[in-house]
Amino acid sequence: xxxxxxxxxxxxxxxxxxxxxxxxxxxxxxxxxxxxxxxxxxxxxxxxxxxxxxxxxxxxxxxxxxxxxxxxxxxxxxxxxxxxxxxxxxxxx
Numbered sequence: 001x002x003x004x005x006x007x008x009x010x011x012x013x014x015x016x017x018x019x020x021x022x023x024x025x026x027x028x029x030x031x032x033x034x035x036x037x038x039x040x041x042x043x044x045x046x047x048x049x050x051x052x053x054x055x056x057x058x059x060x061x062x063x064x065x066x067x068x069x070x071x072x073x074x075x076x077x078x079x080x081x082x083x084x085x086x087x088x089x090x091x092x093x
Contacts, residue, residue, distance in 0.1 A: 040077030041086040051086035
């Protein structure tokens, strides 16, 4: 009787443990991607094709845009998109 119970329960327990591990690993990967700091750039032209590197900022929207020197009166900084233009809004860390 004990061997039948072990043969039925053990595979289910191993499967549940594997699924829990997969979800935990995926959640850690997603979290590490979103917390990484991003480089801030000043737009040198209205088309955002020419940029100058400045301060480090964050891509997490906390409602406060990232500015030069993190000063409220500083020029707004932007992150680069996939085509290399500095037009992505970024935020204070």
